Amino acid sequence: MSRTSLLTAGAVSVALLASACGGSAVPPSAASASGSAAPGGTVQLTGAGSTFDFPLFSKVFKDYQTKTGVQVNYQSVGSGSGVTQLTKRTVDFGASDFPLNDEQTKAAEAAGGPVVHVPITMGAVSVGYDLPIDGLTLDGPTLAGIYLGTITKWNDPRVAALNPGVTMPSTPIAVVHRSDGSGTTFIFTSYLSAVSPEWKSKVGASGTVNWPVGIGAKGSEGVSGQVTNTPGSIGYFELAYAKQNNIKSVTMKNAAGKLVEPSVKGASDAGAGAAANMPADLKAVFVNAPGDTSYPIAGFSWIIVFKHQKDKVKGQELIDLLKYVVTTGQQSAEPLYYAPLPKAVQDLDLKAISTITVGQ
Amino acid sequence: MASPALAVRPALALGRRRVVDRAMSVLFVAATVAAVTPLLLVVGYIAVQGAHGLSIALVTQLPAPVGEPGGGMGNAFVGSAILIAVASAIALPVGILSGVYLSEFGGGRFGDVLRFFTDVLTGVPSIVVGIVAYTILVVPLRSFSALSGGFALSIIMIPTVARTTEEALKRVPLTIREASLALGVHEWTTILRVVIPTGLAGIVTGAMLGIARISGETAPLLFTAFGSAFWQQGLLKPIAAVPLQIFQYAISPYTDWHEQAWAAALILMLLVLGLNVAIRAVTRTGFRTVR
Numbered sequence: 001m002s003r004t005s006l007l008t009a010g011a012v013s014v015a016l017l018a019s020a021c022g023g024s025a026v027p028p029s030a031a032s033a034s035g036s037a038a039p040g041g042t043v044q045l046t047g048a049g050s051t052f053d054f055p056l057f058s059k060v061f062k063d064y065q066t067k068t069g070v071q072v073n074y075q076s077v078g079s080g081s082g083v084t085q086l087t088k089r090t091v092d093f094g095a096s097d098f099p100l101n102d103e104q105t106k107a108a109e110a111a112g113g114p115v116v117h118v119p120i121t122m123g124a125v126s127v128g129y130d131l132p133i134d135g136l137t138l139d140g141p142t143l144a145g146i147y148l149g150t151i152t153k154w155n156d157p158r159v160a161a162l163n164p165g166v167t168m169p170s171t172p173i174a175v176v177h178r179s180d181g182s183g184t185t186f187i188f189t190s191y192l193s194a195v196s197p198e199w200k201s202k203v204g205a206s207g208t209v210n211w212p213v214g215i216g217a218k219g220s221e222g223v224s225g226q227v228t229n230t231p232g233s234i235g236y237f238e239l240a241y242a243k244q245n246n247i248k249s250v251t252m253k254n255a256a257g258k259l260v261e262p263s264v265k266g267a268s269d270a271g272a273g274a275a276a277n278m279p280a281d282l283k284a285v286f287v288n289a290p291g292d293t294s295y296p297i298a299g300f301s302w303i304i305v306f307k308h309q310k311d312k313v314k315g316q317e318l319i320d321l322l323k324y325v326v327t328t329g330q331q332s333a334e335p336l337y338y339a340p341l342p343k344a345v346q347d348l349d350l351k352a353i354s355t356i357t358v359g360q
Numbered sequence: 361m362a363s364p365a366l367a368v369r370p371a372l373a374l375g376r377r378r379v380v381d382r383a384m385s386v387l388f389v390a391a392t393v394a395a396v397t398p399l400l401l402v403v404g405y406i407a408v409q410g411a412h413g414l415s416i417a418l419v420t421q422l423p424a425p426v427g428e429p430g431g432g433m434g435n436a437f438v439g440s441a442i443l444i445a446v447a448s449a450i451a452l453p454v455g456i457l458s459g460v461y462l463s464e465f466g467g468g469r470f471g472d473v474l475r476f477f478t479d480v481l482t483g484v485p486s487i488v489v490g491i492v493a494y495t496i497l498v499v500p501l502r503s504f505s506a507l508s509g510g511f512a513l514s515i516i517m518i519p520t521v522a523r524t525t526e527e528a529l530k531r532v533p534l535t536i537r538e539a540s541l542a543l544g545v546h547e548w549t550t551i552l553r554v555v556i557p558t559g560l561a562g563i564v565t566g567a568m569l570g571i572a573r574i575s576g577e578t579a580p581l582l583f584t585a586f587g588s589a590f591w592q593q594g595l596l597k598p599i600a601a602v603p604l605q606i607f608q609y610a611i612s613p614y615t616d617w618h619e620q621a622w623a624a625a626l627i628l629m630l631l632v633l634g635l636n637v638a639i640r641a642v643t644r645t646g647f648r649t650v651r
Contacts, residue, residue, distance in 0.1 A: 042593075044590070044593060044597065046503070046504070046586075046598060048586075051611070054608075054612070055425075055426040055612065055613075055614065058423070058425040058426055058589070059425035059426055059427065059428075061425075061589075062424075062425045062428075062589075071589075071590050073586075073587075073588045073589055073590060073598055074589075075586055075587045075588075075598075075608075076608060077582070077583075088499055089502050090498055090499065090502055090503060090504060091504075219611050220613070221610075221611040221612070221613065224613070238613075240613045241613040243613075244613040244614060244615065245613065335427055336426060336427060
């Protein structure tokens with residue numbers, strides 16, 4: 001090993017470091033790749049949270065950058081983590097599939113004042129299964145029974161009654177649920193609480209619950225993987241995972257007694273009803289929604305921001321971004337298996353966004 | 361006195377020894393194969409899965425959103441290089457100097473304590489290091505940053521560099537030091553001009569081992585470097601990194617993202633393998649210099 005080669009290695013790392021220290025000195029290829037950068041330096045907004053929102057955001061924020069030059073860096077660290085980061089004020093906005101609870105609200109208010117919940121999209125939670133049967137049908141109480149452990153075999157009379165003309169196998173039901181805190185779990189357990197008093201009293205609705213039965217898997221990718229690999233299994237995850245991985249989904253009997261498969265339209269129809277009696281803070285849960293075509297396991301996802309933005313420039317950029325996401329950005333929803341916000345909700349969102357103040 | 365029985369015995373013993381020798385050889389070869397197989401399986405599987413996702417765009421372009429073809433993670437490769445540079449800028453001086461101290465002056469009680477702490481640091485889970493960097497850099501600065509990511513990586517790198525440097529310098533023969541001192545050279549000049557140049561190959565090995573150690577780290581970057589969809593924005597802004605990007609793509613439901621994750625994993629693995637091969641080359645030349 002000669003001395004010169006060590007010096008070269010040193011020089012290379014110093015050069016790298018120098019380029020890194022150069023602040024906004026982006027490589028020449030960056031300017032062409034990122035389209036038109038806003039003159040006078042690029043504004044960058046940082047957000048963190050829901051993994052469910054990530055694919056939609058990656059598309060919407062890219063479009064927004066092409067249009068305005070504003071870079072929005074969103075990282076999918078999970079809903080709970082996104083809320084924590086907002087509270088620690090390390091990010092400009094958080095994204096979550098469940099609204100802040102009282103404890104989280106208190107912590108956030110202590111850190112940066114009141115927060116605003118802005119519903120930005122809706123999604124259906126698909127109940128996937130692995131059985132050599134197509135079009136398995138379940139209703140709420142039966143699904144709750146399975147997750148409570150009171151229904152343990154696929155040929156249980158309660159399951160069989162919902163699937164007339166189908167010979168149900170006698171295999172045991174392998175229940176799969178999330179092991180990590182999740183907005184998907186919040187929607188799923190909210191639904192089970194809505195349809196089963198026993199579930200409500202014994203387990204309840206939350207991002208993390210004490211599961212009576214089943215095995216845990218991390219993330220929707222974990223649950224969908226587990227369901228694919230375990231014959232006789234059942235699990236829940238966002239619609240996109242079911243569609244992309246070709247996993248069979250349970251047809252649910254909704255509040256109106258009609259059979260509906262999970263779909264973007266089913267979630268939209270369910271959400272449309274929610275718009276009519278939206279609470280003032282927009283923290284609405286619309287599981288088990290009325291209507292013939294409503295899919296019962298669906299919910300909002302929110303962007304959560306502080307009501308008062310101290311940084312004038314960033315605050316204004318954030319307001320513009322939110323306006324874009326809840327209006328124009330909704331066009332990107334459907335191809336990615338998200339349900340676009342109904343017009344009524346968009347209007348409520350714009351009203352909520354208009355309450356955000358900037359400056360000292 | 362030589363009875364036939366006695367004459368036969370050594371032959372028998374030799375035969376048994378040969379059998380035992382064979383058996384043990386087979387056993388050791390089998391154990392070696394068992395140890396190497398996982399590596400070959402991993403390398404082979406990643407190569408098969410990652411090969412068809414390889415493209416120039418992967419290392420030059422920015423990520424494309426879901427549903428749009430193309431795109432890459434060029435920003436993540438640049439980001440990883442910057443993170444490694446920052447980590448090296450912190451860890452190499454600290455690591456090498458403490459290695460020199462441990463080897464040359466570390467005989468006393470303080471040296472033992474220092475050595476013990478260095479060893480403990482090696483065993484600290486990398487996620488814990490990430491939390492430390494998050495607490496002392498990210499939260500006070502109110503921003504995720506390349507700096508905090510590089511800092512976290514440097515903490516993981518320091519013990520590797522320090523201990524390898526120490527071992528390398530300890531191997532420098534006492535006779536060479538004595539020759540220098542006998543010529544009336546100061547101790548510090550001896551260390552700087554004689555001991556360190558002689559052990560340089562070992563020090564470089566330590567630096568490379570340190571870099572190889574940190575280039576695949578994901579956990580300490582989750583809440584420090586944070587990740588980014590854009591080209592780097594400076595040391596105080598969030599930055600992309602290859603392991604983070606692989607992690608994020610791997611847990612998504614989309615096959616084109618999975619493909620990119622595999623391809624990036626392949627590149628990352630080849631880089632680390634290449635670094636290890638380079639380490640071998642350096643060590644070999646190093647031995648020649650010493651002789």
